[in-house]
Amino acid sequence: MLLLAVAGHAQVPGAPHAPNAANVPSIPRAGQTMRDLETVRPELPAPSSLELDLPKADDRSVPAASADPGIRLKVQGFRIDGNKVFDSAQLLPLLSDLNGSEQDLAGLHAAADRITAYYHAHGYLLARAFLPPQDIEDGLIRLEVMEGRYGQVVLQNKSRAFDGVLRQPLSRLRRGEAVHSAELESSLLLLNDIPGAEAKGTLQSGTEPGTTDLLVEAEPGPLAGGSLEADNYGGYYTGEYRLGGSFYLNNPLRLGDQLSLRVLGSDKRQRYYRAGYQLPVGPWSTRVGVSYSDMGYHLGKDFAVLEAHGRASIRSVFVSQPLLRGRAFNLSAQLQYDDKRLRDEMDLFERNVGKRVGLWTAGVNGNGQDNVFGGGQTMFSASYSTGRLRIDDPYTEFIDQVSARTGGSFSKMNLSAARLQRLSNRFQLYAQANAQWASGNLDGSEKFGMGGPYGVRAYALGAGSGDQGWQASLELRYAVAPGWQLSAFVDKSVVDVNKQPWTRERNTRRLTGAGIGGAWAGQGHQISLALAWPLGQRDASGGPVRSPRFWVQGAQYF
Incomplete structure (x- = not known):
């Protein structure tokens, strides 16, 4: 026993x-x-810490509409151009209360700001809607959106890791895609998760209108x-x-x-x-x-x-x-x-x-x-x-x-x-x-x-x-x-x-x-x-x- x-x-x-x-x-x-x-x-x-320089949207190629600020226009509706992330059916309801109203130039710029705010609320921080020069017919107002798209993604690698290893987390940031803060943040943090690498991202004006280049500097950890x-x-x-x-x-x-x-x-x-x-x-x-x-x-x-x-x-x-x-x-x-x-x-x-x-x-x-x-x-x-x-x-x-x-x-x-x-x-x-x-x-x-x-x-x-x-x-x-x-x-x-x-x-x-x-x-x-x-x-x-x-x-x- x-x-x-x-x-x-x-x-x-x-x-x-x-x-x-x-x-x-x-x-x-x-x-x-x-x-x-x-x-x-x-x-x-x-x-999680992240070093990212995020500039304001590039204004170089945004032609501003100008007119006598005292002029008021009868608004019958809006048309939105340049939008690919959100279709017009999602954006136009944001302006529906303005249909049939009279607006001056400041009111029309404020309408564009609503579209900008919608993009920003959904993470597209470089997007901007604006009122371009136009001939207004039948009260139809045209707004244009520059969504802030990637130009070049440039990697400057000073770490011990091979370039190809560091490019993998950045592969989702493709040329021509709109800059989304969550995707950008995720890619840079995943890059920082690679042992022995510490990355810093900088967004800067691209060479083409409406684009933003991303510069990633990887320092040795x-x-x-x-x-x-x-x-x-x-x-x-x-x-x-x-x-x-x-x-x-x-x-x-x-x-x-x-x-x-x-x-x-x-x-x-x-x-x-x-x-x-x-x-x-x-x-x-x-x-x-x-x-x-x-x-x-x-x-x-x-x-x-x-x-x-x-x-x-x-x-x-x-x-x-x-x-x-x-x-x-x-x-x-x-x-x-x-x-x-x-x-x-x-x-x-x-x-x-x-x-x-x-x-x-x-x-x-x-x-x-x-x-x-x-x-x-x-x-x-x-x-x-x-x-x-x-x-x-x-x-x-x-x-x-x-x-x-x-x-x-x-x-x-x-x-x-x-x-x-x-x-x-x-x-x-x-x-x-x-x-x-x-x-x-x-x-x-x-x-x-x-x-x-x-x-x-x-x-x-x-x-x-x-x-x-x-x-x-x-x-x-x-x-x-x-x-x-x-x-x-x-x-x-x-x-x-x-x-x-x-x-x-x-x-x-x-x-x-x-x-x-x-x-x-x-x-x-x-x-x-x-x-x-x-x-x-x-x-x-x-x-x-x-x-x-x-x-x-x-x-x-x-």
């Missing part, structure tokens, strides 16, 4: 008087450990960068104190590509490595990439006697597609495949269990900024995953089949959202929530975690997890001085341990905590800390209960 309970980590279905799992330390596994290691709190991206971090964000049994580093190299092949590396180690011999590579393909700024991550662990503290250790590796390939790109709102979609290989060993019992998960994930994520109630930032994501778990050890597979039945096909859906709301010059309110729904009982690598620095902060990493549930945080932030911030927060999480319960053990777990925090950010470095107290239930499954629990992280960026 000892072997069944420890090595199999299972209970006999329907066993009476089952112990409360919240009070029993849970043996970390490779899948759960890797899941906790790669989980991060949703971060609001920095607002950072060739490389990275960070060093130290924290106590690790698991109690795998090593709380960690030291890590990240490094990225932009444009190593001059293809708009990026190579990224990350290493992490704990004080209990946990090691983590990750390498990733991605590059843009095609005219729509699609990005494809691959990554490989590997983690090894050894259990210490109460579980050292088990001589337990293991390894997890993940091979991933993904494709990401921007759907909307702008300074105010962004939306993208991603498709990813993960091949997860998990192995746990207990030398005391000579147990060696391997698992393999193939997982497809499709998702969308977005972010934006607005002026609602004083202004704020919002981000959200939604994903659907479907996969299959294979267990290579017959004994473990048998235990699974008569208990949790996690093997085989499964699916899950994840949602997350966050909002940073400005309250005043010094106060901000931050709220975030995430949730998971599952089709059935899940392996530990796919469960929803509750505790830790990115969950309910009053509890240890690995304290509580379930097949489905939710977690939310509310945080009031106060800017003491530039770079200095204090906060007070409350966290809560509720999960169903098993989607389909198979024991009499309580299946719902709730964790709540509250605390205070502080952060300091300077030029290239940052320190954050938090103190959190559990409210209500005390969960020891991830390690000893501490009140308060202290989290600290420091980072140096270069």
Whole structure:
């Protein structure tokens, strides 16, 4: 029975008087450990910046009608020429109230301004309607529109990327097309998204009447960068104190590509490595990439006697597609495949269990900024995953089949959202929530975690997890001085341990905590800390209960 309970980590279905799992330390596994290691709190991206010189419409070729300002004309109707973006059936209703009225020259110019305003409201900021010289017959007034069309699109490339790479985001800005602010903004931002390139756009008068040339200057961005971090964000049994580093190299092949590396180690011999590579393909700024991550662990503290250790590796390939790109709102979609290989060993019992998960994930994520109630930032994501778990050890597979039945096909859906709301010059309110729904009982690598620095902060990493549930945080932030911030927060999480319960053990777990925090950010470095107290239930499954629990992280960026 000892072997069944420890090595199999299972209970006999329907066993009476089952112990409360919240009070029993849970043996970390490779899948759960890797899941906790790669989980991060949703971060609001920095607002998109764009350097664009947008001149007024070119007046050189706009012949102004002139007449005695005191003359009044009986208007029977209007005719609009030069309009291609909007047909006359859309524009003429803007002037319908003027039919049958008498107008002087100023009134007719005001009529043209209505058309101009309509174009501007729809993003055509260089368009202009005007009253050309004409002989008016039968009260029919002719207005002409110059829509502000592209002439030449000139790229001056000083970055490391090839010209062809930088021209791809600009390919939608075609000669003869009307200049639309959203399309122009999107193209330049997508160009700026290319690692190692920083672009500036300038619109200037074209060589042909009614045209505008776009000059794009691409300057070299950072060739490389990275960070060093130290924290106590690790698991109690795998090593709380960690030291890590990240490094990225932009444009190593001059293809708009990026190579990224990350290493992490704990004080209990946990090691983590990750390498990733991605590059843009095609005219729509699609990005494809691959990554490989590997983690090894050894259990210490109460579980050292088990001589337990293991390894997890993940091979991933993904494709990401921007759907909307702008300074105010962004939306993208991603498709990813993960091949997860998990192995746990207990030398005391000579147990060696391997698992393999193939997982497809499709998702969308977005972010934006607005002026609602004083202004704020919002981000959200939604994903659907479907996969299959294979267990290579017959004994473990048998235990699974008569208990949790996690093997085989499964699916899950994840949602997350966050909002940073400005309250005043010094106060901000931050709220975030995430949730998971599952089709059935899940392996530990796919469960929803509750505790830790990115969950309910009053509890240890690995304290509580379930097949489905939710977690939310509310945080009031106060800017003491530039770079200095204090906060007070409350966290809560509720999960169903098993989607389909198979024991009499309580299946719902709730964790709540509250605390205070502080952060300091300077030029290239940052320190954050938090103190959190559990409210209500005390969960020891991830390690000893501490009140308060202290989290600290420091980072140096270069």
